[in-house]
Amino acid sequence: AQSVTQLDSQVPVFEEAPVELRCNYSSSVSVYLFWYVQYPNQGLQLLLKYLSGSTLVKGINGFEAEFNKSQTSFHLRKPSVHISDTAEYFCAVSATGGQNFVFGPGTRLSVLP
Amino acid sequence: DGGITQSPKYLFRKEGQNVTLSCEQNLNHDAMYWYRQDPGQGLRLIYYSQIVNDFQKGDIAEGYSVSREKKESFPLTVTSAQKNPTAFYLCASSLLGTGGSAIYFGEGSWLTVV
Numbered sequence: 001a002q003s004v005t006q007l008d009s010q011v012p013v014f015e016e017a018p019v020e021l022r023c024n025y026s027s028s029v030s031v032y033l034f035w036y037v038q039y040p041n042q043g044l045q046l047l048l049k050y051l052s053g054s055t056l057v058k059g060i061n062g063f064e065a066e067f068n069k070s071q072t073s074f075h076l077r078k079p080s081v082h083i084s085d086t087a088e089y090f091c092a093v094s095a096t097g098g099q100n101f102v103f104g105p106g107t108r109l110s111v112l113p
Numbered sequence: 114d115g116g117i118t119q120s121p122k123y124l125f126r127k128e129g130q131n132v133t134l135s136c137e138q139n140l141n142h143d144a145m146y147w148y149r150q151d152p153g154q155g156l157r158l159i160y161y162s163q164i165v166n167d168f169q170k171g172d173i174a175e176g177y178s179v180s181r182e183k184k185e186s187f188p189l190t191v192t193s194a195q196k197n198p199t200a201f202y203l204c205a206s207s208l209l210g211t212g213g214s215a216i217y218f219g220e221g222s223w224l225t226v227v
Contacts (some may be wrong), residue, residue: 032213090155094216
């Protein structure tokens with residue numbers, strides 16, 4: 001079974017500052033890793049995914065994430081945030097060969113003017 | 114455009130009533146899912162289906178029922194047995210058999226008990 005931990009439930013940051021949202025996972029098998037964003041009253045939108053290969057993955061809206069197998073982490077970063085990035089962010093994993101997705105509890109990013 | 118359509122966006126239910134939330138996808142995805150999200154909370158899996166006419170219970174299936182008569186459709190019925198149904202419901206879908214398919218979501222449906 002897999003599990004996902006997002007250590008920060010809320011992250012406030014000023015506009016144009018960098019941000020890192022942390023995600024750690026636990027699994028006895030290889031996994032695929034995903035980050036999703038949810039704006040108020042909307043569904044989740046895929047930001048990026050790691051399947052294999054380069055450990056640095058670039059996604060939409062200027063976000064990127066780095067897979068670290070030894071630390072079982074997949075932290076999300078953006079060098080300069082905008083007000084419009086205010087949303088809930090979810091990290092998720094799925095086992096290779098499996099199809100069930102396990103989501104973390106989410107991190108609420110609040111970008112302040 | 115391809116995607117997942119949920120309807121209605123907002124639904125009100127009286128005590129003791131069953132209600133059905135619709136979910137249709139035109140992505141030709143094999144698997145479909147229903148999640149429940151309470152305000153400020155994460156996602157909890159209600160049911161999922163990997164093939165037509167087959168589905169499995171998730172973590173919180175009690176008080177809910179589903180059907181999968183067509184590949185494109187996966188309606189969720191919230192029965193009167195669900196004691197606290199007020200929540201945001203998300204339908205999702207994904208491919209099977211390909212490595213690393215992401216899961217894609219609809220826009221969600223708000224259900225409120227009045």
